[in-house]
Amino acid sequence: MELTVKSINWFGLLTGVLMLALPFMGFWWIGTAGTGAMEIGLSPFDFSASFLGQSLSSSLIGLFLLAAKISMIIAGSLMIAGSLFAKTWWGKHLVRFGVMRTFWMIIMLIAMLVIGAFIFNNVLPGVISGMAGGTAGAVQTNISIPYISGSATSTIQIGTNATITAPVTLSLTATFFVSVAVAALGIVTRIYQGRLTKPKKLIVRPAERKVIKVRPAEEKKVIKVKPTKEKKIIKVRPK
Amino acid sequence: MLGILLFIAPFLIALGMHNWDIQAAVMPSEAEMGQIQDSIGGIFSGTPIEDFTFSNLTYDINTGSISMDVSFKSNIDLSLTITDFSGNMTCGDHPGVVLAQIQMEEESVEVLANGTANITIVGQPTTEGIQHIMNVHGGDISTITPGFENASITIEFYGLSIQIQMSESMGGP
Numbered sequence: 001m002e003l004t005v006k007s008i009n010w011f012g013l014l015t016g017v018l019m020l021a022l023p024f025m026g027f028w029w030i031g032t033a034g035t036g037a038m039e040i041g042l043s044p045f046d047f048s049a050s051f052l053g054q055s056l057s058s059s060l061i062g063l064f065l066l067a068a069k070i071s072m073i074i075a076g077s078l079m080i081a082g083s084l085f086a087k088t089w090w091g092k093h094l095v096r097f098g099v100m101r102t103f104w105m106i107i108m109l110i111a112m113l114v115i116g117a118f119i120f121n122n123v124l125p126g127v128i129s130g131m132a133g134g135t136a137g138a139v140q141t142n143i144s145i146p147y148i149s150g151s152a153t154s155t156i157q158i159g160t161n162a163t164i165t166a167p168v169t170l171s172l173t174a175t176f177f178v179s180v181a182v183a184a185l186g187i188v189t190r191i192y193q194g195r196l197t198k199p200k201k202l203i204v205r206p207a208e209r210k211v212i213k214v215r216p217a218e219e220k221k222v223i224k225v226k227p228t229k230e231k232k233i234i235k236v237r238p239k
Numbered sequence: 240m241l242g243i244l245l246f247i248a249p250f251l252i253a254l255g256m257h258n259w260d261i262q263a264a265v266m267p268s269e270a271e272m273g274q275i276q277d278s279i280g281g282i283f284s285g286t287p288i289e290d291f292t293f294s295n296l297t298y299d300i301n302t303g304s305i306s307m308d309v310s311f312k313s314n315i316d317l318s319l320t321i322t323d324f325s326g327n328m329t330c331g332d333h334p335g336v337v338l339a340q341i342q343m344e345e346e347s348v349e350v351l352a353n354g355t356a357n358i359t360i361v362g363q364p365t366t367e368g369i370q371h372i373m374n375v376h377g378g379d380i381s382t383i384t385p386g387f388e389n390a391s392i393t394i395e396f397y398g399l400s401i402q403i404q405m406s407e408s409m410g411g412p
Contacts, residue, residue: 034398052317052397054274056267059256063249071245162287165400 009196012083012095012189018182019076019098023069028109028176033154033166042113043175044105045069068105075101083189086196099190103183106176113148120145146170277316287314287403288356288392298364298372298380305339305368306361307385313350319396321348321356326390326405328362330371330383337388338368350394 027041027048041048045068049056075098082094125141140157149170156164257263266272290312298305305328313319324343330336341362350356364372376382390405 037397037399051275054271056271056275058265058267060249060253060264063253067245067249071242074241160404162401162403165402167398 007085007087007196009083009086009091009095009189009193011185011192012079012086012099015099015182015185015189016076016079016083018178018185019072019079019102022076022102022175022179022182023072025175025178027173028179029113029148029170029172031168031170033168037166042109044109045072072098072101074098079189083193086193092193092197095189095193099186099193100183102179102186106179106183109176110148117145117147144168148172287394287401288312289314291405293385296380296383296385303363304361305341305364305380306344306359307341308357308359310355310357312355313353313394315394315396316352317396318352318354319350319394321345321350321358321392321394322400323393323402324358324360324390327388328360328368329386329388330375331386332384333371333375334386336367336371337365338371338383338385339364341390 023045026043027046028043029041031040031042032038036050037052039048039050045065047058047061047065078094078097079099082091082097085091086095121143124143139159141155142157143154144152145154145168146152149172151167151169154166154168156166158164253264254261288311292310294308294310296305296307307328309324321343324341326341328338328341330338339362341360344359344361348356348358372378372380372383387405391402392405393400393402395401
C-alpha cells in the first residue's frame with residue numbers, strides 16, 4: 001500500500017475537502033419578504049425561519065439537518081481517505097460512499113423549493129384566510145412567489161379596508177454554486193476513480209504461425225520375449 | 240447502515256423529546272406561534288388603526304391652505320411608519336361637499352407598538368370648498384365638522400406596506 005502521486009485520486013481529494021467545508025458555509029438559498037418581515041434561509045444542513053422578527057424552529061427538522069451534517073462530514077472524510085489510497089480495493093468503496101451525495105442534495109433542494117413555491121402560491125392563501133378566521137372572501141390573497149430565484153410582489157386584501165403589499169425576493173447564494181462545483185467534481189471523481197482502478201489491458205499479439213511437422217510414427221517394433229526358463233525344483237533333503 | 244441510522248435516529252429523538260407527539264416535533268412551539276399571532280392579529284382583524292380624533296382645523300387666508308391635526312391609535316404590536324395620508328376632506332354636515340384635497344404634511348411619522356400617532360394634514364381648498372366655507376359657514380372654518388371621502392392611510396413595517404381605506408368602523412368621521 002504505497003502512497004504515490006499517481007495512486008492518488010486528486011479530484012476526489014479536492015471533493016472531500018470541499019465536502020468537509022460545505023456544511024459550514026451557510027445557506028444555499030435565501031428568501032425574504034419585505035425587509036425582515038419574513039426571512040427563510042435554507043441548505044441541506046441549516047434552516048432558519050423568522051416572521052416579523054420572531055424566529056421559528058422545529059426539533060425534527062433541526063435533528064434531520066444535524067444528521068445530514070454528520071453524514072456529510074463522514075462522507076467527506078471517507079472520500080479523502082479513499083482518494084489517497086485510490087488504487088486499493090477498499091479505496092474504491094470509500095470514494096463511492098459519498099461521491100454523489102452533494103449532487104443528490106442539490107436535486108432534493110431544488111425539488112423542495114419548487115414544491116414550496118407551489119404550496120405558497122396555491123395552498124397558503126387558504127391558510128391565511130383560515131388564520132384570519134373570516135368568512136370566505138374576507139381575506140383575498142394574491143401571492144406570487146417565484147420558483148427558486150427572482151423577485152415578485154404579493155398582495156393580501158383584507159376585506160375592503162386594508163391591502164398589504166409585500167415585495168418578495170428569492171436568491172441562490174454563492175454557497176449553492178460552490179455545492180454545484182462540488183457535485184460536478186464528484187462526478188469527475190467517480191469517472192477518474194474508475195480509470196484508476198481499471199485493470200490494465202493486456203496486449204495480445206497474434207501468435208506466429210509455426211508449422212509443426214509431425215513425423216510419422218516409427219514402425220512398431222516387435223519385441224520378442226523369450227519364454228522364461230522352466231522353474232527348477234530344488235529338492236532339499238532333510239539332514 | 241449508517242444512512243438508515245442517521246435517518247431513523249432524528250425521528251426517534253425528536254418524537255422522544257415531545258412525548259411521541261409528531262405535531263409538536265414538526266411544528267414550531269406554541270409560544271413562537273402565539274407571539275406571531277399577537278403581532279399580526281391587529282392587521283387581520285380589519286382594524287389595524289382606530290380612534291381617530293381631529294382638531295385645530297384652520298384655514299389660512301394668506302396661504303390659502305387648510306390644515307388639521309389628526310391622531311389615531313395603532314392596534315399593531317409592532318413599531319410602524321406612516322408614509323402617506325391622502326384623500327378628500329368633506330363637510331361632515333353637508334355630505335358631498337368636497338372642501339379640499341388633503342395629504343400628510345410630514346414625510347413620515349414613526350409610531351411605537353400599539354402607540355398613538357399624531358400627524359398634520361394640509362390641503363388646498365377647492366373652489367366649491369371656499370364658496371361653501373364663505374356662504375354656508377360664514378367664513379368660520381372652525382364650525383365645520385370634517386369628513387373624509389376616498390381617504391387612505393399607508394403604513395409600513397418590516398418592509399411591508401399596508402394601505403388602509405378609512406371607514407367609520409375605525410372611529411373616523
